[in-house]
Amino acid sequence: MNIGEAAKKAGLPAKTIRYYEDIGLVNPMRDTNGYRAFRDSDVHKLTFLARARALGFTIEDCRVLLALWEDTDRASADVRKIAKEHLEQIEVKIADLQSMRDTLSNLVQTCAGDDRPDCPILNTLGKSGSQ
Template sequence: MNIGEASRASGVSEKMIRHYEAIGLLHPARQANGYRAYAGGDVAVLRFIRHARDLAFPLEDIRRLLGLWRDRGRASAEVRGLALGHIAALEAKAQALQAMATSLRHLAATCHGDDRPDCPILDGLEGRQG
């Protein structure tokens, strides 16, 4: 199948398919004319990558997960370790985002939001306490 068909079958854009090939996550066959030829296995890899990206795995972790997925003799402990490490990173990011929202909520609560030029939000972004 061609790249458009692989894109439709996997839910991954053609641009991202080319990117995944460029960084070595995908290795489609090439036809005599140089065009990529995708097989069912390539679509499975693209779906795997898409699902891993939907869970916000970084590309290097996806590379490792793909290697483990392809290795039928793998130890599931390594996969679990990657997943647990990613969970910890996501939870840390969620806490950091919550702290940012709390700070911004405080700045917004102190802003009058009227015609006056003084603005505690801008003062806070500048590093001044308003």
């Protein structure tokens, strides 16, 4: 099948698929007219990639996971390690964002948001005594 159909099935933009080929994540055949010819196994791989990326795994994580996926003899511990590390990174990010949100939500609440110039948000960002 052509790239358009593969894109639809995998739920990825065609551009992204070309990019994935570029960096060696997939490796479709070519028709005589130069068009990429995707087998079901390619689409399967792309679907795997789309899901892993949606879970926030980096491309390099995906490369490793894909290799493990294709190696039916791998130890589940190897996969779990990657997933667990990623999980920890996500938790750090969540905590960071929550602390941003708390600060910002405080600031937004104390700001009148009217025509007057007095603004606690700018005051806090600019005042030397603040954190």
